[in-house]
Amino acid sequence: MNWKRSKSNGSGAGLGQRIGYVMAAPYFVHLAIFFGYPLLFAMVLVFHRWDIVTPMEFVGLKNFTRLFHDDLFFRALLNTGLFLVIHIPLQIFVSLFFAELLNSKLKGRSFFRTIYFLPVVVSGVVIAILFQQLFAFETGYINSVLSALGGERIPWLVSPEWAMPTIALMATWKNVGFYIILFLVGLQNIPASMYEVAFLEGATTWQRWTRVTIPLLNPMMVTVVVLSTIGGFSLFIEPYILTGGGPLNSTLTALLYIYNQAFYFGHMGYAAALGLFFALIILIVVLLQRRFVEEDIY
């Protein structure tokens, strides 16, 4: 190894030249094999039919034409859209509410914060098994409480109308702790002088919120919206355990559909094409969100 020699060059431009390459090399070799190659291969795979066992067969654009006529592809998109429409506002509302509470001078804040954050670190598998039982139609705790209070049992996971909203509710419950922390940081970054000015000008609590807090939290809002969106497209184990994508494909998600195409039907080429398309859609959605949610606040 040559690093001793390069060091003896003394200070200046030559310093660390070789050793820099040596130290960074393993990462980039790994990157070439496990990122670069698959990325290039994806571009090949999408034009082929392949079940991994028999040789690849070139099919041109067939995977794409099929995709545009695939009801389940659009169904998965629609389901994800529904998930996001419920999940994002609910997430923002609940986490902002608790962030504001935890930002005030109440005792035991760090204890509450610790507990609220608990679902964030726990595996989605645990959460899904837990919710499956809590929200079960006959034996579930939630429905038992509802019927004990004289209400009707809700078909949380067994009706096509309720299943996706229930999953959105669960995902919100799991992630709120994370977004509370982000909003807390955002709130603490708002200069106190801003509130003082608002106070001196006689702003009401509501005005203080809508004119100071919300606008100044905009960067965090963007982060929350973008991360939730990526999370929505990455839903997999939750519907896999809770509903298997049903009832009537009402909880089929992007990843679940890719997984099914690849591993139940052995359509690697089509699954890769789906992956590529969902990824493009994610990028477009995130760009649009950045465009429309992000404001230049300073």
Add this chain to the structure above:
Amino acid sequence: MKKTLGYIALFIGLIAFAYPFVWMVLATFKPEVEIGSLAPFPSVWSLDSYRMVFETIPIGRAFLNSLIVVASVTCSVLFFGTTTAYALAKLKWKGRETAFNIILFTMMVPFMVMLIPLYTLVVSLGWTDSLIGLIVPFMMNATAILILRQSFLTLPTDILEAARIDGCSEWRILFTIVWPLSIPAIVTAGILVFIGSWNEVLWPMMVIRQEEWMTMPQMVALFSVGGGAQSKLGPQLAAAVLLGIPIVVAYLYFQKHFISSLASTGLKG
């Protein structure tokens, strides 16, 4: 008055976020027929649910597999992460900026694009149904590099220069000077990788079919879905508790680090 309302809200939140876990743990000790009931405590404390888990699936083996995978991935990410981050932050070499931009680019590519081709690559390497297939593709991690690089950039170059003049090799500088000064960043990156690796379930579901190579999340998920639990509620919950315990214990022990570590992924974005 306002304060009281604040506390009431905080306590409602406490119940909403903590009680489901409490219910779950208590339910695992209930006889099967009592799980649907509203009574918080079991009438008889029973270990049957756990017994069934241990008798039906090799959960101990899965725990060991998880441990091996998580330890290998975390150590590797931290070792190669620090060498790469150090090269990017404190060493001068041609192409350094390009290299950094490549790393940023990899983070923008949604992993859905990579999923299937990465799987076929692992198949052709013959790594399905092995821990190698769970470890090697994830031995490097761009987020960890960004966190470590950010921290290394703040270290004063004078110290490093002084060490170089004293004849220290860059490796010694990295491991005896830079590492001890960057513990917070290493902990942040380490926890992030640890959580992600412990909870990872999609990738194992793709590359592992044989029970003996499954990690805990996959085995517990399949136990619940695949009929191993024979639709019994108690054992499913017991398996979930066993999967959750290690991370919850680690979290309660290092809670501040966990929170700031995970938050850092959002705050950078």
